[in-house]
Amino acid sequence: MSTWYYAGAERQPLGPLSTDELKQHFHSQRIALDTLVWRDGMMQWRPLADLAQQLGLMETSRAPFDAAPGAASGPYLPPMPAPPPSAAANLEMDDARPAMPPAPAREPEAPASASGRAVFNLGSDPSPTPVYERPEIIERMAVATSGESAAARNPYLAARAPLQAKPSFVADQDVVYAGFWKRVAATIIDGFILSLVVGLCGELFGMILSDLAGGGELATAITTSLCTIALNALYFAWFHSTFNYATPGKMAIGIKVVRSHGEPISFLRALARFFATILSTLTLCIGYLMAAFTARKQSLHDVICDTVVVDKWAYTMEPERQRTELGTVAIVVLALYGLVVVAGLVLIFFVIGLAATAQRFG
Incomplete structure (x- = not known):
């Protein structure tokens, strides 16, 4: 059973949820098709709409849950839309044309019970991921096109930066040498x-x-x-x-x-x-x-x-x-060092003069 997470209103990850709980959140309208979701094995967060077919959410949303108890069983077909007003004048010409063979009936997307309600297996995991949606393929294509890994583009990962960034070398330019x-x-x-x-x-x-x-x-x-x-x-x-x-x-x-x-x-x-x-x-x-x-x-x-x-x-x-x-730092350092040197010379001359005076009067 997969473990799912979804993005909240403030883009914070919420979960974990099982597949059943994720579907129940969708049916109760706690999450929508544009909600970002993620599970183990996915390299990045994706909208729920991208996984709706694998999770069976679209079939469930189209099923006639509110059908009358006496309704006939069978797959639910949406009503045929009325022709636009601009096409009303051409209906007689369409009747004169030879009849086209009827289109083959659509296969039912989900079995239906005798009461008219569609029956789904809510506890199943998503179908196997196609080759073009496998994490390693997505990662390889992302690195090849942008040079940036999919994990680095994950908005829920903490910011990372190299500890040391060396400046790039650029030749053929004017250079200021240190004096x-x-x-x-x-x-x-x-x-x-x-x-x-x-x-x-x-x-x-x-x-x-x-x-x-x-x-x-x-x-x-x-x-x-x-x-x-x-x-x-x-x-x-x-x-x-x-x-x-x-x-x-x-x-x-x-x-x-x-x-x-x-x-x-x-x-x-x-x-x-x-x-x-x-x-x-x-x-x-x-x-x-x-x-x-x-x-x-x-x-x-x-x-x-x-x-x-x-x-x-x-x-x-x-x-x-x-x-x-x-530069300011160099000026300050040189000035302080000069003061120290001058103070040291003054102290040396003072000690020498003091020693000479003591020797004379000693």
Whole structure:
């Protein structure tokens, strides 16, 4: 026995109902032919009119339930409609025409009892679904025509969306490259995050591994440094190859890292880019300063790994949203960092002067 559901006045699913109960709801006019119904095995909700023939609702609705007790038994035939007024003048000509053979009698759609009431089996399930109405055929045709599954079009399913939507790659357009100060602001934000999270995790993992290995202070320092480097590498490699191809700092500034022709970079290339920054650091940070003078704002590690840092809207369907200005977030970050640097220098000079004064009068 099938289990049925039908849509209420506010499009909410009501049920479950058996086939008998569904028919009784229809006969009692609680549901109509335009009511959406669904049962196990159906891929989407359908109007009751589409299933009326399978359920036997149309035969039941046409049966003469209010026939008189003495009426003759037999199939119910609707009355012949009267000819239209425009055809009254042609009746005599029709009588002169040769008689046509009578049409064959229609087969009764349902057996009738002696009282004139039609008898139906209300407890039967719908007839087998034709091949063209099978769920798998409907699903295959829907996906082939619209690219969307029938389950996705079900209005009673909860809304679903992918957790991660990567922007599509669009080449051959004007690109705004991230300047030196935008990259500095992003580095400041990432450095703050790494010092709080990755630094503490590196020390924790280093101490744990050192204790497991039974090493001393030197082993603890070595394992802590290695864990910190590994976490930093994973941080930059994972963020640059996933999400918006940017670390949290770059996302805050509105920039991202891509290949020189605009395509996303892989995890291995992002990992190699991180270790290439060591060369930019060993050159007295001249490798970083290259971003202020090269045509595509590339640092030394960008040139080595064939990457560029661009605006987040570059190589997308909306390149007009790119910004050449520094941006509010970058200005605020650089200003706060400048104040911290100045305050630190003032504090250093104050401590040095205080120490010199104490030594002189000591």
